[in-house]
Ligand SMILES: Cc1cc2nc3c(=O)[nH]c(=O)nc-3n(C[C@H](O)[C@H](O)[C@H](O)COP(=O)(O)OP(=O)(O)OC[C@H]3O[C@@H](n4cnc5c(N)ncnc54)[C@H](O)[C@@H]3O)c2cc1C
């Protein structure tokens with residue numbers, strides 16, 4: 226427990242939010258198959274929305290304050306409003322993000338987290354666009370916090386967090402002392418759709434931003450980014466009878 | 482190059498050993514319980530980690546192995562704990578990471594990898610100087626060597642995250658990656674009761690049942706280990722039969738290795754028809770019984 230803002234008791238919670246291109250709207254150029262993401266509208270990463278929901282639920286249940294962090298660029302700033310509307314109290318957007326570089330993202334965010342003494346840091350287990358899944362471990366390691374990854378549910382008692390982890394073959398219940406880094410899975414919760422009043426109130430709140438001015442040391446060179454090729458035959462039957470015949474033939478052939 | 486591979490799943494560790502053989506000198510590591518699945522994978526040496534295992538103390542043990550062997554590369558199987566281990570190691574050992582690789586080639590110390598981006602919409606080919614790789618399970622088979630690999634046991638340190646209890650996830654112990662025929666179901670099934678007909682078809686063709694994510698994860702009509710797709714299993718059967726699956730890109734990412742894809746969907750414009758070899762437009766509850774009797 227901590228005293229926050231000189232008065233109310235509760236936990237000091239951080240949530241990490243990634244802004245990504247709207248995947249539904251990404252298209253491949255006809256002919257070359259090159260993926261085009263310029264001009265694709267931005268949105269919050271769905272896993273980050275699950276993380277926001279988890280952080281806000283913790284605040285609602287146990288008291289405290291939720292601070293959101295985005296490492297992005299100028300275009301990301303307005304997207305913090307959605308986080309506010311969902312219940313995030315304060316937000317900081319660090320601009321200067323150039324490309325997917327987990328090492329850099331982890332160090333930029335960790336620097337901020339270190340100075341602010343959080344009890345709980347919540348983030349997604351794998352972001353929807355790059356599917357990296359490395360930030361939880363990197364951040365926990367850099368700020369010297371316990372890591373509880375891939376959680377389904379969280380309970381708190383004093384300085385102790387108890388959570389159910391979703392692994393491939395089992396669900397594991399673990400306990401750890403704060404500070405903890407918690408990554409959430411898609412099954413954790415259903416991100417709320419904020420009511421209009423909250424959306425309007427969120428629009429009036431200030432969003433802090435500052436620029437990351439350091440270098441972006443690149444260790445990876447992208448050679449190509451193309452739509453996966455489909456060489457399927459695409460024989461589509463609208464008359465089921467014909468289709469069944471063809472399919473039976475194929476199955477018999479292959480099952481031999 | 483000298484590489485350490487680790488997965489807490491012995492089968493995935495064996496796959497990585499087999500995948501990297503010929504490209505590197507491979508040192509394997511897994512949990513003691515998984516010894517049997519890994520002892521004949523063909524590694525130079527096998528480290529068995531024994532004790533209460535959490536990402537935190539597993540990564541410490543891998544650091545130890547790195548120091549002891551002078552390995553310059555680390556490959557971790559992409560599982561829930563595996564990704565956490567990779568993240569910790571990357572920060573602790575200051576190794577540049579690259580995630581979810583679906584192929585890896587190395588020439589003169591320069592690595593080229595491919596991986597999916599944007600939810601499976603793009604295949605990205607990248608040249609990288611990364612030394613820590615997260616391997617997408619199922620991109621290669623495991624192999625069985627002639628003889629046992631020499632082993633060494635490492636005692637895991639006490640973790641600060643304490644496991645209290647565990648519940649098994651319901652699983653039929655399926656090995657979808659090895660199935661020759663897969664009958665896969667989607668939300669188009671309507672309800673769990675709809676499964677009956679799919680199971681009947683699977684039985685008829687000697688196949689395994691699988692499903693899309695909503696069916697496995699949200700509705701629990703099937704166990705989670707039967708989920709096919711980007712965040713599920715990458716399968717490569719001879720025949721993949723998709724019933725009532727729309728064919729979203731994240732699902733397709735799991736079936737690119739299938740030889741023949743057959744789809745039944747009542748919506749003519751469903752994206753699955755762009756990603757199948759044979760498609761039948763219609764109600765699966767009318768078509769599948771006919772298909773079963775014709776087989
Ligand atoms: C980060 C991320 C990872 C994901 N990973 C995966 C993954 O690994 N695997 C996965 O599957 N999904 C994954 N998804 C989800 C994916 O985007 C889709 O939501 C999901 O695949 C849709 O499942 P579906 O096809 O069963 O359902 P729907 O999209 O709802 O499709 C149901 C289909 O059934 C058809 N239908 C309905 N009734 C009938 C009938 N009687 N007869 C015939 N057809 C009928 C409909 O026409 C429709 O096309 C992921 C999503 C994200 C964001």
Ligand SMILES: Nc1ncnc2c1ncn2[C@@H]1O[C@H](COP(=O)(O)O)[C@@H](O)[C@H]1O
Nearest residue numbers: 241242296348349351352357358359360
């Ligand atoms: N640039 C970023 N800014 C803030 N949070 C991020 C950023 N990138 C990733 N995250 C958080 O880390 C989670 C896992 O992302 P990743 O490790 O990139 O797959 C996401 O779901 C977010 O919660």
